[in-house]
Amino acid sequence: MINQVALVTGASRGIGAAVAERLARDGFTVVVNYAGSQTPAEALVRKIEAAGGRALAAQADVSSAVEVARMFDAAEAAFGGVDVVINSAGIMKLATLADSDDALFDSQIAVNLKGTFNTLREASRRLRNGGRIVNFSTSLVGARLETYGVYAATKAAVETMTAILSKELRGRSITANAVAPGPTGTELFFDGKSPEVIARFEKMNPLERIGTPADIAAVVSFLAGPDGGWINGQVLRANGGMV
Numbered sequence: 084m085i086n087q088v089a090l091v092t093g094a095s096r097g098i099g100a101a102v103a104e105r106l107a108r109d110g111f112t113v114v115v116n117y118a119g120s121q122t123p124a125e126a127l128v129r130k131i132e133a134a135g136g137r138a139l140a141a142q143a144d145v146s147s148a149v150e151v152a153r154m155f156d157a158a159e160a161a162f163g164g165v166d167v168v169i170n171s172a173g174i175m176k177l178a179t180l181a182d183s184d185d186a187l188f189d190s191q192i193a194v195n196l197k198g199t200f201n202t203l204r205e206a207s208r209r210l211r212n213g214g215r216i217v218n219f220s221t222s223l224v225g226a227r228l229e230t231y232g233v234y235a236a237t238k239a240a241v242e243t244m245t246a247i248l249s250k251e252l253r254g255r256s257i258t259a260n261a262v263a264p265g266p267t268g269t270e271l272f273f274d275g276k277s278p279e280v281i282a283r284f285e286k287m288n289p290l291e292r293i294g295t296p297a298d299i300a301a302v303v304s305f306l307a308g309p310d311g312g313w314i315n316g317q318v319l320r321a322n323g324g325m326v
C-alpha cells in the first residue's frame with residue numbers, strides 16, 4: 084500500500100480525471116484540482132472515497148500563482164504534505180499562425196506554460212523527498228501538424244522545463260518527466276472535429292485507434308509508481324506509434 088499524496092491538476096475531466104482515479108486505485112491519496120468544473124470534481128472525489136480511497140477536491144486556476152500556492156497549502160493542511168504532482172491541466176486552441184489572435188496565444192501560454200511553471204515552482208519548493216513530477220506535453224511536438232503551432236510550442240517549452248527541473252532536484256530523489264500523448268478521446272480532442280477528421284487521426288498510428296484516458300493514466304501510474312523510479316528527465320510519447 085502506497086502511503087503518499089498525489090496532486091493532479093485538471094482532474095475534473097478527461098485524462099486528469101482518469102489519472103486521479105488510477106492513482107487512487109494504486110493507493111495514493113489524491114488532490115483533485117479543477118478550475119470551474121466543481122460538480123464533476125466533487126463527484127470524482129466521492130467515487131474514489133466509495134472505492135475505499137482518500138481524496139480532496141481543490142479549486143485553483145493553475146495560471147494564478149496565488150491560487151496554486153493556496154492549493155498546495157490546502158493539500159498540506161489536509162494530508163500533511165505532497166509527494167507527487169501531475170500537471171494535466173491544459174487547453175488547446177487551433178489556428179494557423181496567420182489566423183492566431185493575441186487571445187489564442189496568451190490563453191495557451193497562461194494555462195499550459197505559466198500554469199505548469201506555477202505548479203512546478205511550488206512542487207520544487209515543497210515536494211517531499213522521493214517524490215515524482217509528471218508534466219503533460221503532446222506528441223504534436225514531434226508530429227508538427229498545421230494549426231497546432233502555438234499549442235505545441237507551449238508543450239515544447241514544458242518538455243524543456245521538465246528536463247531542467249529534473250537536474251535542479253538533484254539530491255532529493257525526486258524525478259521529473261513528461262508524458263506526451265497522441266490523440267486521446269476527451270473533449271479537448273473531439274471538440275470541433277468532424278467524424279472524417281477523427282477517422283484520419285485514428286489511422287495516424289498503426290494500432291488504428293484514438294487513445295483512451297485510461298491508456299495515458301497507465302503511463303502516469305508507471306512513472307509515479309515504484310517501477311518508474313529510474314526514468315528521469317525524459318519525455319515518454321504515448322500515442323500507439325504515431326510518431
Ligand SMILES: NC(=O)c1ccc[n+]([C@@H]2O[C@H](COP(=O)([O-])OP(=O)(O)OC[C@H]3O[C@@H](n4cnc5c(N)ncnc54)[C@H](OP(=O)(O)O)[C@@H]3O)[C@@H](O)[C@H]2O)c1
Pocket residue numbers: 092093094095096097098099116117118119120121143144145146170171172173174175194198219220221222263264265266267268269270271272
Ligand atoms: N486529449 C488529447 O488528445 C491530448 C493529447 C496530447 C496532450 N494532451 C494534454 O493532456 C492534458 C489533459 O487534456 P484532456 O484531453 O484531458 O483535456 P480536457 O478533457 O479538456 O480536460 C482539461 C482539464 O483541465 C482543466 N483545466 C483547464 N484549464 C485549467 C486551469 N486554468 N486551471 C486548472 N485546471 C484547468 C479542466 O478543468 P475545468 O473543467 O474545471 O476547467 C479539465 O479538468 C492537457 O495538458 C492536454 O494538453 C491531450
